[in-house]
Amino acid sequence: MWKLSVVVLAGAATLLAQTYGIGRPATPEQIRDLGAAIAPDGTGLPEGSGTVAAGREVFAARCSKCHGEKAEGAVGPALVGGQGTLATAKPVKTVGSFWPYSTTVWDYVNRAMPFDQPGLLKPPEIYAVVAYILNLNGIIGSDQVMDAKSLPKVKMPNRDGFVADPRPDVGNNVGNNVGNNVGNNVGNNVGKKAKR
Amino acid sequence: MKDSKRSSRRQLLQMGAAVGGGLLAKHEQASAAENKPGQLGIPLGPYGERSPFEKAVRWRRDTKTPETGSSFTPLQDSVGTLTPSSLHYERHHAGIPTIDPAQHRLVIHGMVNRPLSITVAEIRHLPSVTKTLVLECGGNSGSEWAAKNGPDVQRSFGLVSCSEWTGVPLRLLLEEAGVQPGASWVIAEGADACRMERSIPIAKAMDNILVAYGQNGEALRPAQGYPLRLLIPGWEGNANVKWLRSLKLTDQAYMARDETAKYTDLMPDGKARIFTYQMEAKSIITFPSGGQTLPGPNLYELTGLAWSGRGRIERVDITTDGGRSWVKAQLQEPRLPIAFTRFRLPWRFDGREAVIASRAVDESGYVQPTREALIAARGLNSAYHFNGIKFWKVQTDGTVTNVEA
Numbered sequence: 001m002w003k004l005s006v007v008v009l010a011g012a013a014t015l016l017a018q019t020y021g022i023g024r025p026a027t028p029e030q031i032r033d034l035g036a037a038i039a040p041d042g043t044g045l046p047e048g049s050g051t052v053a054a055g056r057e058v059f060a061a062r063c064s065k066c067h068g069e070k071a072e073g074a075v076g077p078a079l080v081g082g083q084g085t086l087a088t089a090k091p092v093k094t095v096g097s098f099w100p101y102s103t104t105v106w107d108y109v110n111r112a113m114p115f116d117q118p119g120l121l122k123p124p125e126i127y128a129v130v131a132y133i134l135n136l137n138g139i140i141g142s143d144q145v146m147d148a149k150s151l152p153k154v155k156m157p158n159r160d161g162f163v164a165d166p167r168p169d170v171g172n173n174v175g176n177n178v179g180n181n182v183g184n185n186v187g188n189n190v191g192k193k194a195k196r
Numbered sequence: 197m198k199d200s201k202r203s204s205r206r207q208l209l210q211m212g213a214a215v216g217g218g219l220l221a222k223h224e225q226a227s228a229a230e231n232k233p234g235q236l237g238i239p240l241g242p243y244g245e246r247s248p249f250e251k252a253v254r255w256r257r258d259t260k261t262p263e264t265g266s267s268f269t270p271l272q273d274s275v276g277t278l279t280p281s282s283l284h285y286e287r288h289h290a291g292i293p294t295i296d297p298a299q300h301r302l303v304i305h306g307m308v309n310r311p312l313s314i315t316v317a318e319i320r321h322l323p324s325v326t327k328t329l330v331l332e333c334g335g336n337s338g339s340e341w342a343a344k345n346g347p348d349v350q351r352s353f354g355l356v357s358c359s360e361w362t363g364v365p366l367r368l369l370l371e372e373a374g375v376q377p378g379a380s381w382v383i384a385e386g387a388d389a390c391r392m393e394r395s396i397p398i399a400k401a402m403d404n405i406l407v408a409y410g411q412n413g414e415a416l417r418p419a420q421g422y423p424l425r426l427l428i429p430g431w432e433g434n435a436n437v438k439w440l441r442s443l444k445l446t447d448q449a450y451m452a453r454d455e456t457a458k459y460t461d462l463m464p465d466g467k468a469r470i471f472t473y474q475m476e477a478k479s480i481i482t483f484p485s486g487g488q489t490l491p492g493p494n495l496y497e498l499t500g501l502a503w504s505g506r507g508r509i510e511r512v513d514i515t516t517d518g519g520r521s522w523v524k525a526q527l528q529e530p531r532l533p534i535a536f537t538r539f540r541l542p543w544r545f546d547g548r549e550a551v552i553a554s555r556a557v558d559e560s561g562y563v564q565p566t567r568e569a570l571i572a573a574r575g576l577n578s579a580y581h582f583n584g585i586k587f588w589k590v591q592t593d594g595t596v597t598n599v600e601a
Contacts, residue, residue: 020322022372023312026303030313034303034442035391037383040451075260087466091577093457098468101451108453112290112390115261162460165469170573171476171565171583 038107042152045106048123049147052140055132058125062114071136076115080136083157096137100162102154105130127151254283255350263291263389266333268354271501272482277528277536278328279357281417285433287333287355288419289454290390293439297423300387302369302407306444309374316423320409322364327406327429328535330503332356332475334432334459337582340567345586347598348486352586353478356503358536361427362410366443367402375402375445383450384426384435385442394435395449396428400473404429407440430505430534431473432581434459464575475505477564478583479512479539479556490594493547498525499540504558509537511557516543518551518587519566525554533559545590551599553587 038044050058059071071079082092091097095105110126112118121129131146140146140154231237252273259265266287269279279285286292297316305311336355339346346352370382375398382401386392396405406427409416416422421438428436434454449455449471460468479502484490498516502509508531513522525539539554556564567584587599 019372020318020368022318022322022369023304023310023314026305026311026313030301030303031305031311034305034444035385035393037385037393037442037444037450037452039446039448041448043446043448086462086468087464089576091462091466093462095457099453099457101456104451104453104456107393107450111393112453115264115290118290118389118391161467162456162470163463163467165461165472167469167472167474168476168562170569171563 035111036107038103038110040101040103040152042103042148045103045148045151046123047148048127049145050124050126050128050131051145052128052131052135052142054124055128055130055135058121058129059132062121062125063129066115071133079133083137086158086161094137095133096139096157098158098161100156100159102130102134102139102151102156105133106151252283254285255354264289266335266355268350269357270350271354271356271480272349272485272488274482274501277358277501277538278412279359279536281359281412281414281420284331284357284359284411284417284420285333285355286419287335287433288388289392290388292419293388294418295387295423295439300423300441302424302441302443304369304373304443304445306383306446307376307379308370308445309376310372312373314369314372316409319364319369319407319424322368324362324364324410325406326360326362326410327427328358328360328532329427329429330356330358330475330505330535331427331433331436332478332503332505334434334472334475334580336433337478337584337586338579340582340584340586341571341576341579344600345598346486349480349482352486352598353480355433356478358503359411360413361406361408363406363408363424363427366405366407366426369407370401370443370445373445378447379445381446381449383442383444383446383452384437384440385444386421386437387439387441392437392439392454393450393452394437394455395452396426396435397449398445400428400431428473430475430507432459432475435473459580461574461578461580463578469578472581475581476583477504477506477509477556477558477562478502479509479554479564480586481514481552481554481588484545484552484590484596485588486596486598488596490545490590490596492594493545495542495544497540498543498552499538500554501536502527502539502554502556503534503536504556504562505534506558506560506562508533508559509556510559510561512537512539513555513557514539514541514543514552515555516550516552519553519585522555545594547592549592550590551587552590553585555585 066076068074079095082094082097085092127146134140252270254267256267269285302314333355380398382396384394408427424440425438426436460470462468481500483499502512512525514525515522525541528538531537570584589597589599
């Protein structure tokens with residue numbers, strides 16, 4: 001018996017020890033150069049801060065040519081509006097109406113905007129322009145300052161608007177027989193409509 | 197994908213304009229000179245090209261910024277079960293980067309014992325895995341939610357392709373770095389201009405994800421993530437991060453734009469379903485299909501493609517009478533899990549109008565639903581993850597059109 005466990009243990013040790021020894025230690029500089037992913041709790045947000053007023057200037061200089069003077073949308077999508085429309089026949093999904101986390105706005109602007117020059121903005125400019133967009137959407141007041149502490153505390157209007165996916169929600173309740181009822185009934189409508 | 201009603205209307209207008217593409221193809225064909233008997237052919241070349249008589253191309257939906265957009269695979273022109281790399285669908289958010297593999301590094305960091313910087317050459321020397329897998333955009337068939345749906349296979353179902361992919365198990369790389377207890381998510385990031393980001397649960401990362409460098413027997417195409425990409429069997433395309441350069445182990449999902457603002461399904465009550473990931477069973481008749489014309493009454497082979505992110509295709513049913521009766525199609529073997537399965541059925545077109553469709557059933561017993569059943573469950577605003585049955589109408593003169601609901 002003990003022999004057996006020794007064998008098992010030895011086997012496990014070999015498996016654990018098995019490594020191809022690939023790669024070099026990643027340096028802190030290398031890691032810093034990556035996209036600086038920002039977590040919803042603010043992990044990863046850098047130092048710096050920005051005001052709504054400063055953000056208005058950044059937006060006018062760097063964003064409005066594509067998103068419109070008042071972020072109403074042009075070449076790029078609208079960044080304002082849509083609150084209260086999600087449960088209607090014409091939902092308008094914007095940062096203000098749909099995005100659940102303010103940190104995602106920081107993360108996305110940092111990695112992807114301005115669209116034609118991503119990576120251009122420094123952290124204080126990003127805090128500022130995010131503050132401006134949040135203010136345009138009525139989410140923060142015009143005197144609020146965004147930094148690594150205050151930004152994650154901003155509660156977005158649609159913060160609780162996301163639910164786990166219960167899939168498969170359709171398609172699973174039909175038997176495996178060809179020509180079963182569900183297939184016949186549902187398909188019938190389509191066929192009839194097709195023939196007017 | 198752009199989701200607004202406005203853009204889908206614009207899209208439809210463009211679809212109308214794109215019908216002219218057929219004329220262009222004919223014109224080009226006239227200019228390709230055929231060999232005369234006894235005339236020498238062209239010399240041997242280093243990298244192959246298809247015949248100048250072959251015209252199948254991707255269709256691209258116009259966007260105001262050409263670097264973000266999608267192009268659709270001409271599935272109606274495909275034979276067999278693989279998609280040529282050159283016709284694989286594309287969806288990019290900031291253009292296709294040009295990356296020198298000698299300079300490229302994959303960095304694994306965050307909650308690991310040994311943060312690692314790995315070269316492409318090192319990855320290519322690890323034990324490899326080759327799998328034939330379908331890749332489908334989470335927004336494929338988004339146009340089908342609307343009453344005015346896609347006029348042909350390409351524009352309605354073309355954001356899906358099937359390739360043979362080669363790479364190393366992601367698990368192997370993570371184990372080299374040593375995942376720390378408590379790490380529950382992997383945040384993947386690409387090296388494209390927008391540094392595309394997605395969160396992947398650790399259970400899936402340790403299961404069957406590939407870090408792929410090969411596609412259809414050669415290196416990945418730049419548009420498919422050269423030199424490295426994630427390949428997540430059965431999961432929506434967007435999560436399969438291309439130009440992979442960073443894997444950060446964390447204890448939380450990062451709620452990136454493309455997993456919150458995009459690729460989430462808005463329900464009628466205003467709540468959106470998040471982290472859908474898996475693509476469900478789906479099929480489409482590729483012949484006869486929208487835009488094609490049957491030359492006349494005759495015996496034809498009706499054919500198409502079926503696939504499921506949930507596994508193997510078990511059965512495909514065909515109706516030629518608008519869904520009143522269904523018969524089993526023949527399935528091309530081998531039926532690989534999460535890969536295109538071609539189905540076929542001999543069918544006599546007798547000159548009377550016929551409404552035809554296919555319905556896929558996968559190995560889990562999941563049955564491809566109707567559009568009506570999907571709408572009953574999810575409403576009309578969910579935009580993504582449409583897998584409804586697609587009906588084509590064969591008219592008395594042999595022309596084939598979509599069936600608008």
